[in-house]
Amino acid sequence: MELILIGRFHAKEGREAEAEAALREVVVPTRKEPGCLSIEVLRAKRDPRLFFIHARWQDEPSFDSHANQPHTIKFVKAMEGLIDHPWETTRTEVVA
Numbered sequence: 904m905e906l907i908l909i910g911r912f913h914a915k916e917g918r919e920a921e922a923e924a925a926l927r928e929v930v931v932p933t934r935k936e937p938g939c940l941s942i943e944v945l946r947a948k949r950d951p952r953l954f955f956i957h958a959r960w961q962d963e964p965s966f967d968s969h970a971n972q973p974h975t976i977k978f979v980k981a982m983e984g985l986i987d988h989p990w991e992t993t994r995t996e997v998v999a
Contacts, residue, residue, distance in 0.1 A: 907996065910991065922982065926956065
């Protein structure tokens with residue numbers, strides 16, 4: 904069953920360029936991973952510090968494999984120092 908991941912990242916003041924760079928960097932290798940159907944980075948129009956990831960995965964095992972990739976681990980570590988809130992990603996599924 905397809906998995907849709909939504910991540911929310913609100914950058915610390917003055918760190919939005921670094922957050923954007925980390926997000927841009929992680930999507931390149933992620934798009935090449937088996938099981939990644941799509942991944943996009945979005946930025947809120949009214950808050951330039953607010954970013955989202957919207958990713959579609961073939962299934963949960965595909966995403967679990969992604970979570971253990973070196974580029975993902977590097978991204979998580981970097982973002983934890985760049986955001987002003989606890990880590991916030993949600994695994995979702997289509998209901999309608």
